[in-house]
Amino acid sequence: MDGEGGIVEGRPSSVVEVYEWRPRRSRCGELVQWDTSTHDWLEGRGETIYLISMIDDATSRLFARFVRHDTSEENMRLLWAYLERFGRPLAFYTDKAGMFQVAVKSKRQEQREGLDRQQMPPTQIARALGELGIVWIPAHSPQAKGASNASFRRIRTVW
Secondary structure (H helix, E strand, O other): OOOOOOOOOOOOOOOOOOOOOOOOOOOOOOOEEEEEEOOOOOOOOOOOOEEEEEEEOOOOOEEEEEEOOOOHHHHHHHHHHHHHHHOOOOEEEEOOOOOOOOOOOOOHHHOOOOOOOOOOOOOHHHHHHHHHOOEEEEOOOHHHHHHHHHHHHHHHHHO
């Protein structure tokens, strides 16, 4: 209250970003979401393990493995196993982890808009996807990978 007229001033509201849902693909193999969960799967009763998963966007078919280390080698193993079992998808949708793209190191003052980024050599996974003719689509936000995050939540409730 302001004391005189009894008027209550509201607090400035914070703007909440709204993410528009991307429509699912219509056919199996058009897009596969690839992600790793770092959830404490053993609930503190053992070593840290990771769940690497691939989820078909059209069918929600889950293909996943628990691994001891989230490395390029383990991800490549899962990629080859996926390809042998289901064939080659058109595209993989992932986060921007270092195993999919090489990070460009630059100083903060050098990160100005309008400057071209230095071309970096592809990672082993990026090179393999390129040679197989599979498109890599990087997610620009955590919300963009909704299906993989939702499946991790479902698996945790069952696990």
